[in-house]
Amino acid sequence: LPVVDEGLTADPEFMGRLDDALSALAHARDIRLATPVIIPGGETAKNDSAHLARLYDAIYRAKLCRHCFVLAIGGGAVLDVAGYAAATAHRGIRLLRVPTTVLAQADSGVGVKNGINAFGRKNFLGTFAPPYAVFNDQRLLRTLSDRDWRAGAAEAVKVAVIKDATFFSWLEENAGQILTRDDAVMGEMIHRSAALHLEHIAGGGDPFEQGSARPLDFGHWAGHKLEQLTAYRLRHGEAVAIGMALDASYAAAAGLLRADVAERLIALLTQLHLPVNLPDGAGTDDLLAGIEEFREHLGGRLSITVPTALGQCVEIQSVDMDRMRQCIEKMLCLPCG
Ligand SMILES: NC(=O)c1ccc[n+]([C@@H]2O[C@H](COP(=O)([O-])OP(=O)(O)OC[C@H]3O[C@@H](n4cnc5c(N)ncnc54)[C@H](O)[C@@H]3O)[C@@H](O)[C@H]2O)c1
Numbered sequence: 001l002p003v004v005d006e007g008l009t010a011d012p013e014f015m016g017r018l019d020d021a022l023s024a025l026a027h028a029r030d031i032r033l034a035t036p037v038i039i040p041g042g043e044t045a046k047n048d049s050a051h052l053a054r055l056y057d058a059i060y061r062a063k064l065c066r067h068c069f070v071l072a073i074g075g076g077a078v079l080d081v082a083g084y085a086a087a088t089a090h091r092g093i094r095l096l097r098v099p100t101t102v103l104a105q106a107d108s109g110v111g112v113k114n115g116i117n118a119f120g121r122k123n124f125l126g127t128f129a130p131p132y133a134v135f136n137d138q139r140l141l142r143t144l145s146d147r148d149w150r151a152g153a154a155e156a157v158k159v160a161v162i163k164d165a166t167f168f169s170w171l172e173e174n175a176g177q178i179l180t181r182d183d184a185v186m187g188e189m190i191h192r193s194a195a196l197h198l199e200h201i202a203g204g205g206d207p208f209e210q211g212s213a214r215p216l217d218f219g220h221w222a223g224h225k226l227e228q229l230t231a232y233r234l235r236h237g238e239a240v241a242i243g244m245a246l247d248a249s250y251a252a253a254a255g256l257l258r259a260d261v262a263e264r265l266i267a268l269l270t271q272l273h274l275p276v277n278l279p280d281g282a283g284t285d286d287l288l289a290g291i292e293e294f295r296e297h298l299g300g301r302l303s304i305t306v307p308t309a310l311g312q313c314v315e316i317q318s319v320d321m322d323r324m325r326q327c328i329e330k331m332l333c334l335p336c337g
């Protein structure tokens with residue numbers, strides 16, 4: 001059952017080419033192909049449960065069983081909802097992921113999570129379910145908007161900051177080519193980022209997040225809350241960029257990170273045209289509530305990842321709320337000063 005992100009139809013020939021390719025494959029391998037389901041891309045896919053319902057309906061009508069495949073082609077949001085439908089129908093149908101955004105190719109595609117939003121919370125419903133296979137094809141990124149192209153780079157910056165100082169320097173050196181959509185540079189960025197994410201998930205000892213340490217969630221407590229507070233006007237990658245700037249500033253204020261390193265991170269994000277200031281309307285108290293929501297989502301004791309140097313990080317179990325408040329208020333003032 002192909003599930004396709006509507007954004008891909010920006011190329012009017014995409015569905016025709018997909019249909020030809022899948023029909024040829026189905027014929028050659030004697031595969032029964034169901035009618036593709038097209039889902040609107042972006043957070044709508046995860047916010048409106050009607051899309052999930054359509055997927056269950058398509059799975060039911062096509063009589064898919066656990067030996068069948070859902071072929072999800074799209075950005076992180078469509079992959080998340082299609083993955084959730086696949087993981088829960090019949091308690092698990094196999095999932096093939098074809099990520100079509102920079103973010104999904106560099107991060108979420110190779111992950112083991114899926115989910116949808118509920119009760120105004122990000123990923124409130126979801127499961128851990130490794131995909132059967134993931135196909136990253138850079139040619140699929142050609143129709144992506146410049147904004148989504150840049151937003152995806154935020155997760156590469158994230159994984160570089162916490163795990164790989166050499167990759168961070170490489171990103172600094174190549175920021176110009178990332179912005180101008182240089183194919184070779186983007187290919188390398190995506191590959192290195194996906195490899196670091198995969199290495200952590202597969203080799204980090206806790207793929208299903210039973211423990212507390214969650215380094216890949218650097219910048220995400222504020223990121224997720226900002227997505228919600230802005231009614232998803234911010235892209236996930238943009239919100240994470242602001243979240244990283246905030247937590248790096250906090251780490252510097254707490255004496256955990258040299259101030260010049262925090263500034264280097266903020267400079268790289270700025271060079272990549274990613275936001276580092278808090279958007280209008282994000283009240284300090286509303287944002288701070290994101291800390292407890294993050295803890296509740298992950299379970300157990302609060303654990304927030306902050307960088308201690310480039311390529312290194314630490315988990316902190318408590319946040320000095322006054323200090324965090326000061327950091328937030330400083331970031332709110334940035335545009336005027
Ligand atoms: N499951 C995980 O481990 C994980 C990890 C990171 C992020 N995520 C989730 O991923 C989502 C963000 O994903 P994203 O950044 O890929 O953006 P997205 O899925 O929100 O898509 C952004 C926009 O790009 C469009 N689009 C997708 N591919 C396109 C293409 N090739 N050409 C033209 N338009 C295209 C979509 O239709 C949408 O309008 C968030 O919901 C986030 O929570 C999940």
Ligand SMILES: [Zn+2]
Pocket residue numbers: 155220236240
């Ligand atoms: Zn993320």
